[in-house]
Amino acid sequence: MTSTDPIPAVAAPQPARAIRTFHPRRGRMSGRQVAALERLWPVYGLRVADAAPFDPAGLFGRRAPLVVEIGSGMGDATVEMAAADPDRDYLAVEVHTPGIANLLDLLHRRDLANVRIAEGDALDLIDLLPADSLDAVHAFFPDPWPKSRHHKRRLIQPAHVARLRSRLAVGGTLHCATDWAEYAASMRATLDADPGLTNPYDGYAPRPAHRPVTRFERRxxxxxxxxxxxxxxxR
Known part of the structure; x- marks a missing residue:
């Protein structure tokens, strides 16, 4: 990465949060990914630190139901869902630079207009959104933080869930998925306990057809x- 990178290495000052739900990773990028980042970030991207005030209609150029995708990874699932769901807009939030670059390349190849990418902390972005403004929040395979001393870093915990739920419109969905059995049980207990959420399946949901199978899930x-x-x- 060079000094002309579209995502600056030094972030603007932000209010301190004692505990983060993610561990930032840079990683190596292919030439294709570097080119996509440099060429396409100004078209599809924004930094959460620079997003206030946040205007989804201005970002997407239309008013449509909005889905926030927390941790879009390499972007495969986001692209497939957005392509099959053109009447909704998808805002993917990610901190892994190679994943952001790969998603940018996929968006360009598929010529999708209903996806944008936010680089930064999803919870910071959630705080910028108006109450009752989201059609759905997706949190697919968030870091399980398996060690007991790290459980406080998990995304799905009561205080975070309350913030996510407050941005959902009535009838909007919070959809989580995990491959970690202990985290799944913890997620279910936390979501069941939230007074503003209801579970239409009375337990774990059947695997929905609209969630694509990713390489991570296959592994x-x-x-x-x-x-x-x-x-x-x-509710």
């Missing part, structure tokens, strides 16, 4: 880790 299944989907609606 988890090959390793014998079953996948749990949890889909809750705002």
């Amino acid at each position: 988890a299944l090959a390793a014998g880790r079953p996948i749990a989907d949890l889909i809750y609606r705002r």
Whole structure:
């Protein structure tokens, strides 16, 4: 990466949060990914630190139901869902630079207009959104932080869920998926306990056809880790 990178290495000052739900990673990028980042970031990207005030209609050029994708990874699932769902807009939030670059390249190849990418902390972005403004929040395979001393870093915990739920419109969905059995049980207990959410499946949801199978999920299944989907609606 060079001094002309579209995503600056030094972030603007932000209010301090004692505990982050993610561990930032840079990683190596292919030449194709570097080119996509340099060419396409100004078209599709924004930094969460620079997003206030946040105007989804201005970002997408239209008013449509909005889905926030927390942790879009390499972008494969985001692209497939957005391509099959053109009447909704998808805002993918990611901190992994190679994943952002790969998603930019996929968007360009598929010529999708209903996806944008935010670089930064998804919870910071959620705080910028108006209450009751989201059609759905997706959190597919967030870091399980398996060690007990790291559980405080998990995305799905009561305080974070309350923030996510507050941005959902009535009837909007919070859809989580994990391949970590202990985290799945913890997610279910946390989501069941939230007074503003209801579970239409009375337990784990059947695997929805609209969630694509990613390479990560295939590896988890090959390793014998079953996948749990949890889909809750705002009351």
